[in-house]
Amino acid sequence: xxxxxxxxxxxxxxxxxxxxxxxxxxxxxxxxxxxxxxxxxxxxxxxxxxxxxxxxxxxxxxxxxxxxxxxxxxxxxxxxxxxxxxxxxxxxxxxxxxxxxxxxx
Amino acid sequence: xxxxxxxxxxxxxxxxxxxxxxxxxxxxxxxxxxxxxxxxxxxxxxxxxxxxxxxxxxxxxxxxxxxxxxxxxxxxxxxxxxxxxxxxxxxxxxxxxxxxxxxxxxxxxxxxxxxxxxxxxxxxxxxxxxxxxxxxxxxxxxxxxxxxxxxxxxxxxxxxxxxxxxxxxxxxxxxxxxxxxxxxxxxxxxxxxxxxxxxxxxxxxxxxxxxxxxxxxxxxxxxxxxxx
Numbered sequence: 001x002x003x004x005x006x007x008x009x010x011x012x013x014x015x016x017x018x019x020x021x022x023x024x025x026x027x028x029x030x031x032x033x034x035x036x037x038x039x040x041x042x043x044x045x046x047x048x049x050x051x052x053x054x055x056x057x058x059x060x061x062x063x064x065x066x067x068x069x070x071x072x073x074x075x076x077x078x079x080x081x082x083x084x085x086x087x088x089x090x091x092x093x094x095x096x097x098x099x100x101x102x103x104x105x
Numbered sequence: 106x107x108x109x110x111x112x113x114x115x116x117x118x119x120x121x122x123x124x125x126x127x128x129x130x131x132x133x134x135x136x137x138x139x140x141x142x143x144x145x146x147x148x149x150x151x152x153x154x155x156x157x158x159x160x161x162x163x164x165x166x167x168x169x170x171x172x173x174x175x176x177x178x179x180x181x182x183x184x185x186x187x188x189x190x191x192x193x194x195x196x197x198x199x200x201x202x203x204x205x206x207x208x209x210x211x212x213x214x215x216x217x218x219x220x221x222x223x224x225x226x227x228x229x230x231x232x233x234x235x236x237x238x239x240x241x242x243x244x245x246x247x248x249x250x251x252x253x254x255x256x257x258x259x260x261x262x263x264x265x266x267x268x269x270x271x272x273x274x275x276x277x278x279x280x281x282x283x284x285x286x287x288x289x290x291x292x293x294x295x296x297x298x299x300x301x302x303x304x305x306x307x308x309x310x311x312x313x314x315x316x317x318x319x320x321x322x323x324x325x326x327x328x329x330x331x332x333x
Contacts, residue, residue, distance in 0.1 A: 004148065004174070005174035012182040012185070014212060016188040017188045017211040018192070018207070018212075019107035020193040023198055032326070036322055037193055037194050039291065040318075042298070043321035044190060047318055048216070048314070049275045049278045050275075050300070050303055051306055052272070054303055058122070062280075063302075080286060086122045088283065089276045092272070
């Protein structure tokens with residue numbers, strides 16, 4: 001039962017991956033659409049970033065003094081200047097841990 | 106001109122820093138599935154069949170919360186519908202591939218792989234075997250995801266919960282978009298998407314994850330019109 005649902009979910013997910021790559025030819029998209037598609041990363045990833053920071057596990061908004069906001073800001077600053085993925089993730093995590101284990105404990 | 110192997114290796118290298126967040130997250134996903142009371146084989150089957158990070162957790166949480174299979178499947182479909190946008194962007198670079206190759210390569214298109222390969226494609230348009238970069242990012246992600254979720258399933262949540270490692274996921278995506286903060290139009294698009302995602306967070310079937318990009322792309326279209 002659950003396996004059937006997993007298979008359907010998998011087929012659906014595969015279709016989301018495959019449709020635009022295999023079934024749509026690039027010529028079907030006009031120049032205007034191509035120009036807008038340049039913005040896809042900027043238009044999609046904040047929908048993962050913002051809820052990941054501002055909404056907690058229970059689906060409610062966090063307080064404005066939540067360590068995740070600080071960690072996120074540190075990651076943005078370090079990432080902007082270092083252009084390094086590992087530095088960005090580590091800086092965010094370490095500053096977050098510093099607040100929860102040292103400052104707020 | 107880079108060889109297929111060089112491009113594949115380059116893809117592997119470009120995505121590997123993201124494994125710092127993907128591996129802990131995969132372990133957590135595997136462990137949560139078992140904790141929710143699902144059979145370990147089923148939890149692992151999802152990593153192979155769905156291969157879709159957060160959507161796997163949502164799927165199990167919905168089912169264990171008493172939602173119908175239909176609701177769970179629909180939610181996975183909606184959460185993963187963002188791949189349609191990735192495909193639309195990538196199609197330009199994959200055009201020349203045969204239909205079969207397109208079908209095969211589609212299976213390994215993931216968020217971070219799309220982001221890194223797209224950056225590489227933009228700078229190296231002339232390369233003949235560009236798609237090997239995407240295979241490199243996708244396969245690295247696939248192998249790490251399988252190993253990470255399997256470890257979580259077998260060993261349980263050996264990553265201490267207090268570390269809050271789920272927080273590494275937003276950080277990994279910050280690393281992806283942060284350089285675009287230099288461009289005002291991108292900043293506006295990002296803020297539009299981010300604020301919309303908070304505003305629509307409670308929309309049914311987790312649809313905020315596709316509603317907010319659509320709103321943000323609409324704003325991007327308006328910005329392009331203003332620029333002219």
